[in-house]
Every structure is written in C-alpha cells, then in structure tokens.
Amino acid sequence: MSGTSSPEAVKKLLENMQSDLRALSLECKKKFPPVKEAAESGIIKVKTIAARNTEILAALKENSSEVVQPFLMGCGTKEPKITQLCLAAIQRLMSHEVVSETAAGNIINMLWQLMENSLEELKLLQTVLVLLTTNTVVHDEALSKAIVLCFRLHFTKDNITNNTAAATVRQVVTVVFERMVAEDERHRDIIEQPILVQGNSNRRSVSTLKPCAKDAYMLFQDLCQLVNADAPYWLVGMTEMTRTFGLELLESVLNDFPQVFLQHQEFSFLLKERVCPLVIKLFSPNIKFRQGSSTSSSPAPVEKPYFPICMRLLRVVSVLIKQFYSLLVTECEIFLSLLVKFLDADKPQWLRAVAVESIHRFCVQPQLLRSFCQSYDMKQHSTKVFRDIVNALGSFIQSLFLVPPTGNPATSNQAGNNNLGGSVSAPANSGMVGIGGGVTLLPAFEYRGTWIPILTITVQGSAKATYLEMLDKVEPPTIPEGYAMSVAFHCLLDLVRGITSMIEGELGEVETECQTTTEEASSPTQSSEQQDLQSTSDQMDKEIVSRAVWEEMVNACWCGLLAALSLLLDASTDEAATENILKAELTMAALCGRLGLVTSRDAFITAICKGSLPPHYALTVLNTTTAATLSNKSYSVQGQSVMMISPSSESHQQVVAVGQPLAVQPQGTVMLTSKNIQCMRTLLNLAHCHGAVLGTSWQLVLATLQHLVWILGLKPSSGGALKPGRAVEGPSTVLTTAVMTDLPVISNILSRLFESSQYLDDVSLHHLINALCSLSLEAMDMAYGNNKEPSLFAVAKLLETGLVNMHRIEILWRPLTGHLLEKVCQHPNSRMREWGAEALTSLIKAGLTFNHDPPLSQNQRLQLLLLNPLKEMSNINHPDIRLKQLECVLQILQSQGDSLGPGWPLVLGVMGAIRNDQGESLIRTAFQCLQLVVTDFLPTMPCTCLQIVVDVAGSFGLHNQELNISLTSIGLLWNISDYFFQRGETIEKELNKEEAAQQKQAEEKGVVLNRPFHPAPPFDCLWLCLYAKLGELCVDPRPAVRKSAGQTLFSTIGAHGTLLQHSTWHTVIWKVLFHLLDRVRESSTTADKEKIESGGGNILIHHSRDTAEKQWAETWVLTLAGVARIFNTRRYLLQPLGDFSRAWDVLLDHIQSAALSKNNEVSLAALKSFQEILQIVSPVRDSDKPETPPVVNVPVPVLIGPISGMSRPFVRTDSIGERLGRYSSSEPPIVTDELEDLNLWWAAWNTWYRIGSESTKPPVTFDKLTFIPSQPFLTALIQIFPALYQHIKTGFNMDDLQKLGVILHSAISVPISSDASPFILPSYTEAVLTSLQEAVLTALDVLQKAICVGPENMQIMYPAIFDQLLAFVEFSCKPPQYGQLETKHIANAKYNQIQLFAPAEWVALNYVPFAERSLEVVVDLYQKTACHKAVVNEKVLQYIIKTLRVPLSLKYSCPSESTWKLAVSSLLKVLSIGLPVARQHASSGKFDSMWPELANTFEDFLFTKSIPPDNLSIQEFQRNENIDVEVVQLISNEILPYANFIPKEFVGQIMTMLNKGSIHSQSSSFTEAEIDIRLREEFSKMCFETLLQFSFSNKVTTPQEGYISRMALSVLLKRSQDVLHRYIEDERLSGKCPLPRQQVTEIIFVLKAVSTLIDSLKKTQPENVDGNTWAQVIALYPTLVECITCSSSEVCSALKEALVPFKDFMQPPASRVQNGES
DSSP states (O other), rough: HHHHSSHHHHHHHHHHHHHHHHHHHHHHHHHHHHHHHHHHHHHHHHHHHHHHHSSSHHHHTHHHHHHHHHHHHHHHTTHHHHHHHHHHHHHHHHTTTTHHHHHHHHHHHHHHHHHTTTTSHHHEEEEEEEHHOSSSSOHHHHHHHHHHHHHHTTSSOOOOHHHHHHHHHHHHHHHHHHHHHHHHHTTTTTHHHHHOOOOOOOOTOOSSSOHHHHHHHHHHHHHHHHHHHHOOOSTOOOOOOHHHHHHHHHHHHHHHHHHHHHHHHHHHHIIIIIIHHHHHHHHHHHHHOOOOOOOOHHHHOOOOOHHHHHHHHHHHHHHHHHHHHHTHHHHHHHHHHHHHHHHSSSSOHHHHHHHHHHHHHHTTTTTHHHHHEEETTTTTTSSSSSHHHHHHHHHHHHHHHSOOOOOOHHHHHHHHOOOOOOOOOOOOOOOEEEEEEEEEEOOOETTEEEEEEEEOOOOTTTOOOSSGGGTTSSOOOOOTHOOOOOOOOOOOHHHHHHHHHHHHHHHHHHHHHHHHHHHHHHHHTTTTHHHHEEEEEEEEHHHHHHHHHHHHHHHHHHHHHHHHHHHHHEEEEOOOHHHHHHHHHHHHHHHHHHHHHHHHHHHHHHHHHHHHHTTTOHHHHHTTTTTHHHHSEEEEEEEEEEEOOOOSOOOOSOOOEEOOOSSSSSOOOOEEEEEHHHHHHHHHHHHHHHHHGGGGGHHHHHHHHHHHHHHEEEEOGGGGGGEEOOSHHHHHHHHHHHHHHHHHHHHHHHHHHHHHGSSSSHHHHHHHHHHHHHHOOOOOOOHTTTSOOHHHHHHHHHHHHHTTTGGGGHHHHHHHHHHHTTTGGGOSSHHHHHHHHHHHHHHHHHHHOOOOOGGGGHHHHHHHHHHHHHGGGOOOOOOHHHHHHHHHHHHHHHHEEEEEEEEGHHHHHHHHOOOOOOOOHHHHHHHHHHHHHHIIIIGGHHHHOOOOOHHHHHHHHHHHHHHHHHHHHHHHHHHHHHHHHHHHHHHHHHHHHHHHHHHHHHHHHHOOOOOOTTTTTTHHHHHHHHHHHHHHHTTTSSSSHHHHHHHHHHHHHHHHGSSOOOTHHIIIIIIIIIIHHHHHHHHHHHHOOOOOOOOOTTTOOOOGGGBHHHHHHHHHHHHHHHHHHHHHHHHHHHHHHHHHHHHHHHHHHHHHHHHHHHHHHHHHHHHHHHHHHTTTEEEEOOOOOOTTTOOSOOOOGGGOOOOOOSSSOOOOOHHHHHHHHHHSSSSSSSOOOOOOOHHHHHHHHHHHHHHHHHSSSSSSSOTTTOOOOHHHHHHHHHHHHHHHHHGGGGGGHHHHHHHHHHHHHHHOOOOOOTTTTTHOOOTSSSSOOHHHHOOOOHHHHHHHHHHSSSSSSGGGGGHHHHHHHHHHHHHHSSSOOOOOOBBBBGOOOOOOOOOOTTTTOEOOOOOHHHHHHHHHHHHHHHHHHOOOOOHHTHHHHHHHHHHHHHHHGGGGGGSHHHHHHHHHHHHHHHHHHHHHHHHHHHGGTTTTTTHHHHHHHHHHHTTTTSSOOOOOOOOHHHHHHHHHHHHHHHHIIGGGGGGGGGGGGHHHHHHHHHHHSSSSOOOOTTTTHHHHHHHHHHHHHHHHHHHHIIIISSSOOSHHHHHHHHHHHHHHHHHHHHHHHHHHHHHHHHHHHHHHHHHHHHHHHHHHHHHHHHHHHSSGGGGGGGGHHHHHHHHHHHHHHHHOOOOHHHHHHHHHHHHHHGGGSSSSOOOOGGGGOO
C-alpha cells in the first residue's frame, strides 16, 4: 500500500487525474458538451480536494462518486476512444483505492451497459478484475452483477473474449473466497459466541455469516445450482452456463479453499447437501453403462458417458476426498466404491484410465489411505473400501492381461505388423519392431501371450495425471496401449511405498517415544511422577490404537497387492520394473514383519522366493507353509474375486544359468534367468536389511537361497563362506559370463547377510539358527541313502552365523552345536558329516580364541561350555568325524594349550575316548595330541588332571591297532613318571590342597570321598594309578607291549618307589604287584598253544616264541623277576610292613606255580627268582645316596633313554631323606625277629620241596606233549638247596633229609629229549657229569660237611646220605626209570639234525660217570665215617657191598667197563677199612648179615656169568686177570688169616670159591691161538696157592677146616680123573676125526691144573698134606700116560707139563708103615 499512498505517488495521482480529465474534456469538446463540462468541473473538484485536505486519498474516496462521474459519463458516450480513456482512468482510481462503495456500484452499472452493448469487452473484464481485486468495496448485488457480467462475457461469439472471461471468472471466484478468508483472519482474535445451528437449518440461513462470507456462500450455492441446471439465486441475469465450466469452478474452489468449508458449518452443509448429491447424480450414466451391451436389452436408451463431464467429476471427487474426507465420510465411501467400479473391464477404456489416475492420486497420500482404513475397513458393517481399492487394482491389472483391449483405435494403426514367431495368442502390436532382422525389446509386461508395454508416466510418488488434465478435449482421447497398466503399476508401487514409509515412520516415533518415556519414567522427579505415568499410559493407548490401524491396513491390502505384484513380477520383462516390484514386495514383507503379521510376511517372502527359483520348481517349503495363502485359489474379498494367477511357464527372460535342482533324484537340469537372479538379490537384501523381523520366515528365505546356491554351484569354503566351485557330478552347472561376474557378488552378499546376524536381537538370531537347523535337517533327509554331493548350505551358514556372533555365543551355542553334533555329524553321507565336523570344530576353535569379555580364563563356565561339544563328538562313531575332532584338539593344544585350565579334563577325555576299533589314523592323531600334552603341557595343567593323563596314556598302550603307538605310550608313561619325580614337591602340595577342599565338600554334603586307592595320600595315589596302568599293560595281548610295560613298571618302581609313603608300599605289593602276578599267571596258564605262523607281514617268529603260550611265558618270566627283585632290593622297606610274611608266602606261591608251569622258560626263571629272593643281600643303607635306584637288570626300552637326574637329593616335608633316615641309623633300623626270619626260610624250604616233588614226579601217562622238566631247571632247582640249607640247617631233621633224598633221586631220574641231548650230554665216551648231577652231589656234599661239623646228634644222618649215594651208584648198571616212560639208551637215540621239529624222543642220561663219582664219594665218606656209631649200627658196610655186588656181578655186561673196575677198587678200599671194624664188632652181631653178602659178591665177581667181549685184547685180558688176582690176594691177606673172627659158613664159601677158581672150566669161545692166555692161568694158580696155603700152611685150628681143604682137593682130583677118562674114550672112538674144540680145551685145562696142583703140594709143608691126597695124585698117572696117544699137539704139550712133575714121585718105595696113618 505504501507505494500508492506516499506523497510522491499521491502527487502523481493528482496530476494523472487532472490530465485524464483534461484529455476527456478535449475529446468531448465537440460531440458531447455535457461530458466536457463534467470533466472540467471534475478538475476543479480534484484541485479543491487536494488543496483542502491533508489526507488527500481519504478525501478523494469520500468524493469518489463525484470524481468518477465525468468518466462514467464518458463511457456512456459509447465512443471507443473516449470509453477506453475513461476505463483507464477509472482503473487508475481503483488501483489507488479511492473508490467508494457507491462509486463502485455506479461503475458496475456502467460496465453492465457497456457489456450489453458489447463494447470494449476485454477492457471491461480488466476493469472488473481491477475493481474486485484492489479493494473490497463491492458487495452483494454489485458483486453478483460484476460476476454475472464476467459469465456473460464468457459466452460471447469471440473466442478471445470467451477465454479471457473464463480466466476472469476463475479469478473473481477466487477473489470472493480470498476475501472471506481475509475476513476470517481479521476476526480470528475476537472470540465469537458459537451460534447454534438447528438440525434442520435451511440452506438460506445465511444471516449468521459476515459480509464476505455471505458473498462466497451465495456464489458457491449458485455454482451448484448452475451445474445442476437450476436457476441461480444470487447471480441474477445469467443467460447461459456449461456444466463443464461449472464443475471446473467448483473444483477450483474446493481445491483452493478447503478451510472455508471445514471451518464454517454453512459451507460444510452445502458440500453435504448440494455438491455430493450433484456429483452422484452426474455420475449415473457412467455407472449404468456397460461397454458392448446392446441397446435393445434395456427398454430406455442409456445415456452414454460423456468424457469431459466424467473426467471433471472425477477431479471434483478427488478434491472432495482429498480435502473433505472427514466431513463426508459416507459420501466418500460412495465415491470410492464408484471409482472402484469404474475399473471394471466392461467400462470404456478412457473411463478406466481416468479412474486409475484418480486412484493413483489417493495412492500417493498414505495418510488419506490410513483414514479410509480407519473409517471403513475398521468399522463393522462398512464397505472394506481400502481393501476393495487394492483388490480392484489387482483385478484391473489381471483383466488387462486376460482381456485384450477392444475398441481401441490404437490397435489397428500400428505400423510393422510383426507377429513374431507366428504365435496367434500374441496381439499384433507386440511392440517388437524388426530392425535389420534383430529384435529390440521395449520395457513391457508379457503374460500368456499378452504383451503390454510399460510407459514412463510419472515421477515416483507423484500422481501426475494425463487424462484428468485434458480439460479441452470433448471426445474421449485415445489411450495408448499400456498406459492404464503403467498407471495401475505405479499405483501399486506408490501405495506400498506410502503405506510402508508412513507406518514405519510412525513406528519409529512410537519406539523412540517409548524409549524416552521409559527413560524419563525411570528417573522421574517427585512432582512430575503422576503426570509422567499418565503420559506413558496415554502413549500406550495411542500406540495400541495406531497398531490396530497399521495392522488393519496391511491385512486389508496384502492379498490384493501380493496377487497383483506376483503377477507383474512374473510378467515383467524389464529389469527396472522387476526391481520396483521386488522392492515393493520386499518393503511389504519387512513391514509385515515389523508388525508381526506372520502370514502376510511369509506370503510376500514366498513370492520373492518363488520368483528366485525356476518356474514350477519343487520346493516343499514354499508349497506347503503358505499353501493356504498362495495356491491358485481366489480370495473372495467383499464379493470381489481376486484370482491368483500362477506364474506362466514360458518366460521371455534371458537364461543365465543352468544347474541341477536340489532334490533326492534330480531330473534333468533347471534354468535360472536373470530375473531369478534379481529376485535372489532382493531376497538377500531382505534378509540382510530386515533379518530382525523375519522370524520364522527365515526358513523360507534360507531354503530358497540354499536351492539357488545349489543350482549356481556355489560350494562352502573355509569359515562357511560360499564360493563358486565346480559341482561334483551330473550334467552340472552351466553359467553365462553375465552370471559368472555376479557370483562373487552374490556369494559376498550371502556372507554379509550372515555377518549382519551379529546385529540381530537374540530372538531373531534364534529364529535364524532354528531355520538353518531345520534346513539342515531337510538337506540331511535328502542326503540319506545316497552318496551324492549333499547341500551344505545350512551347515556352512550355521558356521558363519556362529562365527560372527562369538560375542554372545552362549545364547546360541547349545542349539547350534546340538544340531551339528546330534544330526549333522552323525549323518551317513560323508560329505555332510565332514562339513558338520568342520563347522563344529571351527566354532570351537573360534570360540576359544575369541577375545571374550570377561576373558575365558575368568569365565570357566563358558570355557567348559565351548569345549563340551568337542567332548560330545566322542560319542560319534564315524572315524572321519573323530579325525576332525582330534585335529581340532591338536590345534587347540597348539594355540591355547597354556590356557586350558579347567578344560583339560574335557580335552584329555577326547583323546582317551578313542577306541580300539577306530582305525589307525585316528589313534595316531589322538596319540599325537597326547604326545604334545606330555612333552609340553604337563606343567601348565592342574595337577588333578595328571591322573587323567596317566589314564589316557595307558589307554593308548592298550590300543592294538598300531604296536608302535602302544610302545611309545609306555614310553610316555615313563616320561610322566619322570615328571612326577622331578616336580614331586609342587605336585604334592597342589594335590593335598585340592584333596582338602574336596574332603571339605564331601563332609558338607555328607558323602564319603571316593577315589581310587583312597587311604593313600593323593600324590601316592597318582603313583599308584601310574603303576596300575602299567600293570594293565603288562597283561596286554601283545608280547612286545607286555615286555615294554613290564620293564617300565619295574624300572619306575625301582627308580622312584622311594618317593612313596611307607604305608603305600602295602598297596604297591598287594594291589599292583601281586594283582599283576595273578593276572599274568592266569593268562599264561590259559594261553593258546597253537603255533603262530608269522608275526604279521613277513616277520619270522623264533621258534621259542611261536605260540601265544610261549609269548606269555616271557611275560611271566619278566613279571616274576621284577617282583622278586623288588622284594630283594626293597626288603628293608617291606619287612616292617605288618604282613610281610603273608606277602612272602604269596610270592613263594607264585614262584611255585611258575616253577611248576609246563614251560621250561618260565619254570627256570621262577627258580632264578627264587634264588634271587634267597640270596637276599642286606640292602645298602647309606644315607648319602637315598636316591640311587637299584641296579635294574631289565633293559629299559629304547624309547625311555637313560634314567637321568635321579641321583639329585630331593627333600620334601615328609621327605625321602627322612624316610630313609629311619633306616640309616648306625644299628639296623628294624631288627627283624629272628624267629620270623626262620619262618620265612622254612616257608621257602616248603615251597622248594613242593616244587621239587611236583616237578620231578613222573606223569601217569606219556604222549608227545607230556611235559618233562628240563635239565637246566632241575639243575637250578637243586642248586637252590645249598643256599637255602644255610638258613634252615639248625632245624633240618631226618624227615627233611628224606624229602630231600626223594627230590634228588627223582631229579636225577628225569630223562632229556633227544633234540636237546647234544647240548646237555657229553658224548658217550667222555666220562663227564652233567651240571644237574654236579648239583646233586654238591647238595649232598653240603649236607655231609654240615653234619661233619655239626653237633653229635646230626650224625645219625650219615646212613641216609650213604643210602642216597648208593642208590646213585646203582644207576651205573641200572639207570633209573622215570614213570612209565620208555627211554632209549643215549647211543640209540635218533638225533636227526635235519628234522629239527620232529617229535622228541626221550633219552636216558649217561648215568655212569655220575654213579662212579657217587661211588668215589661213598668211598671217601666211608673212609671218614666207618667207625661212627650210626654207620656201624645202620649196616652201611653191608649196603655198600650189596650195592657193589651188582656191577661186580655184571662185570663185562656193565654199561661201562670202568664201572666194575672202579667197583672192585672201591670194594677193596672199603673192605680194607671196613673189615677191621667188622672184626672189632664181631661179637655184637652187627656185621653178621654182611658176611654172606660179601661171599656172594666175591663169587659173582670172580666167576661172572658175563662173557668178555670179542674184541678184548690180550693185554686187556691180562690186566683184568690181575684184578681178579688182587681180589684173591685180599682174601688171602685180610680174610683168611682172621678166620677165627669170621663165621665158618663164610670161610667155607670162600674155600669152595678158591677151589672152583683153581680149575677153570674152559670157555667155548676162544680161538686156539688165544687159548693159553684165556684160561686165566695166573688166577687159577693164585686160587690154588691160596687154597693150598690156606689148607696146608696154616695150623688147622679146627678139624672142620682141615676137612674142608681135604674135601676141596679130593673133589678137584676126582674131577680131573673123570675128564681125562672121558677124553681118552672119545679120542679112541673118534678115530681119525679131531675132537670138538671145547673138549680139547677142557682137557688142556685139566692137565694144567694137575701140574699146578703138584707144584702147590710140593710147596706146602708135608704135615699139612693128607696121605689120601697123594694117593689120588699118583692115581692120575696111568690115566695121563694113556693120553699120550692123543693126536692133538696142544694136548701133548700140556701132557708133557703135567707128566714132568711126577718125576718127584719116582723114588724107591718106602715102607708102608709111614703111610698107614690114614
């Protein structure tokens, strides 16, 4: 305003006015004088006003009627020039607002006249406009007149005028309403009393309105009247009016001034009462019209819809709904329903197009849609308008595909009628334009042959209509093809975008508000507490209401949307369109998810999933879970049928990949198009961005992704990420380059998708995990029963999810690992298992290395939780799983070994859980872990775990897969023991501490603390466990293991045993050592005797180990030796233990059973052990070397290396130093009870006796397998006796001696097998004793010496010893029998070197040397003891003689010639000592029985029945004869001289014998050459001489003796006589034939005897010779002479010798008196 009221402007106005008036006056000077005058007076008037008033403008306004008058008059001239000038001047006044109401009225009237005269029409319009816009003075009638004026000008014949008028009308209408708005503004501050409007308020009740409002009211009311073709009330003077223009004006008012209608009831009333009915009325032709229906069907012709009106009506409706929805709820419902109807297929295309455009307008206004939903859909008994709109859009889109548009002029005039491929279904205008034979594709939808192009119609989110704006068109326009579809498509997209952004925005607000209010509520001040709580509850209510609306909106629209979008997705051939559709589906899915609407969410997701997969792809999860919502059913929605169209199979998409479907039996291949890949990316996007709201739909999403990944051939790689990999089998995957470049991206997105799971909340994460698990289960089901490549998607992704959620691993650990463990790892498909294990172990390793807060070391529970699945894997039997498990353990050890802490038992448990049957590689890997633990981690683990380490190491020893492992594990046990030894003090402290804690706990719980070897202190228990483990290994089935374990056990006990508490030794002895011995004994005795062919591979087994029994024998030997050694070296520790004697007995029992075992090796070793414990050296007790281990004879296995570091002193609180100190005082620490010691020795003696008697007792029956103890065994057995005897000699009595004798005798009698004989026996010719025989003699020697120096009473044992020795002497001629066993003589034994393994024969030993040695011992002993009372009383001499009689009588028949010679010499020696003793005791009669024995012995020897061997040389014979002579000499020297002390019978026998010897009968076997030698002439001579000497030389003491000798002689002579006579007879009878040889020999003997007799007689003193004897001698002479005629020269020479002595009888006969005595 300041522009027009400034002084300059006013001055200018005045000047202009004056100039205008002047100009007017000039113009009218001639023609119109009145006007001229008026103008001039006007000039004066203006000047006057200007001069008088300070407020010039106000004054001008007051006088405006007068001021304007000249101009009005000018206009009245109807002169164009003048009129123009006047109108311009009037406009100037108006623009300075100096026109009053009256003046304005005058001006309007003047304008009306001009109008009626059709003058200056444009200027008029301009003036009216200026008048009405510059000020508000025109009211009421004047205003209406001005408006009518404009309307009238609109309908002139001049186009320009019409258009200008139309514009002016629009402007004027606007001005009217603007004034009202301004008026309202001015009065806004004044608070009015609201006027009550009666319910039936009349439409004329405008009295309440202010002036401007009233004008506006009247104007609007008349517009309605005019459109309705009724007369106006206010706009008087209207002549014509068009409906289209009226509708446009109504629309503009409604659109521009909604507040007027909303604030004033009168106006709202108009809307309700006038506008809405009007619109509905005008719509009716459109509603009734059906395209293509014949007119005849209805009686009255139906009015056709008229495009301009219809289109404007829709615009009005749009405005009404947009602006006044709240006022016109019911009416809007009708409008909207109409709109929906207009989309029907039977409506004209243009109508459908504008209807879609109208709907589009609402679709971009989500708040409006929300109101619809609240007002209709959420009310009962109301049309579900919102749902209908969405469904209508869906049906509309479907109808476009199903019904090709008819009656569309665009169809026919399409150029290029390319009916591609000749497919009839596709319309000709399929939008394909052939260019040089190629085909370019426009963006379009294509479905079942219907091709609809996609047009670019609007910017996203704004509803820019095309046909609703065609206000100038009268005819319906041609709708281009695809337009309606495109709009409908955008409607859907905008609808989705609007709804989702609105709801999500509100959701976001609610959530932030909730957060802030809860925060405030958590720390409210006193005063505001109530109010805050109030606001919170309000908010809650508000939220509940909002949520209901949101849910209703989604529920109302999702079915229709989904149906339409799915169809479009299927039909889309354009990437951008597809992208938009997918985006819409994705946002809807996300929204449903956020609102928790599961069905709808799943339905949208299913749609995307289906889009991702090839058509008709059989994926159960999509076809079952949402079957209810997505099969080919129609939904009936408020009577509207929404048909779900299933995807068409023929796709016009570029195929980018061909792959195998993921199915149990894949049939052929499937193809993926670029659209599938696009959908897949959407799916990934959905999961990535909206994972939190997916909940159970994860299942759908992941199932689909899994299938896609499979088809694309992505395979999992480490960490679970999927990488493109070649599929393993089948026609396999074919990928285009397009998709090849996409794959890394897809795989990347896939990984990111799971990485983003770390941002999900716990519940969503669980949904994800559950989905993956169930997916995995499906994949597993599919992989059952075939070994094809399984789908590893789920497993890989479980792993990935686990890895990224390490920071909260606890919440998902159990379901995750549980599934992997129980399901995947146990699956029969190896690939599946392998990945299950891979995932599980990766998770465990990651979990352990992750930097948790608090760290694992402070969170033991978590650590154990993480390690637990590792342990659980041990329950799975598949070796590949266990291998993974062990590799994992190995890696954990390498990376986390130092910090495992409480996890050690689990980790060790895993190694220990490997069973024997689980294959070599597994055991090897597990063992590697164990080795690592033992070498590196013993110091870092809690001491309580050491026992587990021992157990595990032991269990590896027991594995029989791989011998080396078993042996190495024994080595580990040694290393462990070494570790215990070096760290003993620390371990003991820690264990004691732990023990105390456990004890306390146990007491609190009231239970007894239970652990192995309980009463022993914990450190000792640890040792005992180690010993027990080694003990178990000592009875392993494999000999090498047993051997190694045995050696290690005894070495360990030997080296470290001193660390044990004294009391613990008790356990060691009974629970470890004896227990072990029992088991070994049992196994050995039951071991298999079958021969083992080879030791695996080509290893040959030595024959001494070729049966299980022999191998066990070795173990038994080792064990027994070890235990014996401990008893020996640690006796000073063991003896003080209360029950040492019981232990001793048990040990002896073991030695006994081993010694009596039927195995030479064992039995011999048992004796060695026996020897060891008997030669017990008192142990070294010097305090300086408490730790020197006893000398270990067992070679320590190579693995163990030298036993080092054991000699360093090692002091503990209860230290070994102290323990040993107890034994190192000056006098022996424990003076063992002598008596107890004796008992021990006697126990040993009893054992020895039992072993001896059992082992040497001959078996009842014999066969090949009969066991006969070996020589070394027997030797060792006997050799034990001397040592043992030293300890028991004080109590050794006759019974014991008897027992000993039995054993010695039996032992000597045992034969040996012929295959062993060359090693034991000397060759037959050597006279050597075997070691056994030596031992036996040594034993007796020891005894004899002991008796010798012993007390008197021991001497009664001599006879027993003689008995024993004499028994041995008998063996020389009669080897002992061993039971019923047939033994061969050594010389006849087959010793065949080639047949090494032929069944053995038994060979009797060569007992001769032994017997001879025994004999020598007897002689020796007798020489020493002949006079002992016992020896005399027990008739020892008689027994000696009796024994010697056997070899003497056998003489040449003795097995060995030396025997009888030795016997003779022994006899001579014994008699030389014994006879004097016998004579001495003659009177006592103790020797009476000896004499006959002696006589018989002489008899048997001198006249033996055995024949000398043929090969006896002459020298030999002579030597033997000399021996006989010696015997006779003995008789003559030692016996006969003492005849008076000797029984007569004995002397008689001797005489008879000598007699017999003096004539020897001939032997028939001598050759003639030897005859003279063989006749034992010397012997005969000696006999004679003795006989004669005894007969004649002695003084005959008794007549009887003389008689004996005389008898002897006469017998002799008589016999000679007979022989000679018979010879002569035979000689005579034989004639020339020579006599038999033996007879000749006999005669020669006789002749020689005669000559000898005569010689003897001559030597004898004459008084001793009986006269008769001489007579008999002489009587022989004639007979001798008769023999002279014999022919044998030998006989002649003998005869010569015999006759010669007779010369002494040749003397003159003496007187007969001399001889008469007889």
